[in-house]
Amino acid sequence: MSRLVTQLPDIYEEKTYMRLTEARLLLALNLAALGVLAIAAAIFFGWLYFYHRALAGFAVLYDPARIDFTMILVMVLSMIVGHEWLHGLAIQYYGHPVRYGMKWTKLTPYATSDSALFWRNQFIGVALAPLVGIAAMAWIVSWVTGPMLGAWIGMIAALNAAGSIGDIWMTRLALRFEADVLIRDEEDGMRVFGRR
Numbered sequence: 793m794s795r796l797v798t799q800l801p802d803i804y805e806e807k808t809y810m811r812l813t814e815a816r817l818l819l820a821l822n823l824a825a826l827g828v829l830a831i832a833a834a835i836f837f838g839w840l841y842f843y844h845r846a847l848a849g850f851a852v853l854y855d856p857a858r859i860d861f862t863m864i865l866v867m868v869l870s871m872i873v874g875h876e877w878l879h880g881l882a883i884q885y886y887g888h889p890v891r892y893g894m895k896w897t898k899l900t901p902y903a904t905s906d907s908a909l910f911w912r913n914q915f916i917g918v919a920l921a922p923l924v925g926i927a928a929m930a931w932i933v934s935w936v937t938g939p940m941l942g943a944w945i946g947m948i949a950a951l952n953a954a955g956s957i958g959d960i961w962m963t964r965l966a967l968r969f970e971a972d973v974l975i976r977d978e979e980d981g982m983r984v985f986g987r988r
Contacts, residue, residue, distance in 0.1 A: 796887040797909040804985040811981035825954040832953035836946030855938025875922040879903035882921035915975040923956040
């Protein structure tokens with residue numbers, strides 16, 4: 793189902809609504825993010841250990857003498873901006889205009905498209921684009937950097953994975969429905985519409 797939908801068909805009705813910034817859910821997501829952080833860090837650091845020990849880092853092109861605070865800050869900020877930018881690229885890929893913003897009360901940045909409706913699989917693509925994209929970029933960059941910079945890049949990618957917990961949670965909810973549901977992405981949640 794690839795056609796662009798901007799208006800809800802008459803035969804569809806709201807099936808569920810989830811707001812990620814609801815206090816109880818936000819607490820549960822933050823706790824779950826710790827588990828995702830641990831898993832992602834284990835994967836990235838396991839890769840780095842294998843690459844630099846077993847494969848002797850054969851493709852390393854850049855190995856900085858030291859990593860300073862400014863470099864780390866730039867990487868973290870780039871990850872946050874990149875995360876929302878990748879959501880935006882996926883939204884645009886499916887034909888919708890994108891709007892970026894920040895929920896200042898919860899300190900949560902977002903990328904959304906006003907009134908856009910996505911088929912379930914399109915929504916999942918939008919939700920998971922930053923998790924997959926940043927993990928892939930970190931993995932590729934880790935091939936050409938030394939172990940110290942690679943470790944920081946791995947940590948940034950693990951932080952992104954933990955920060956993707958809301959996207960993972962929404963994907964989990966979306967997968968409970970058939971592929972023909974329509975999902976409206978909202979600044980801090982989602983609405984699912986299905987056939988009556």
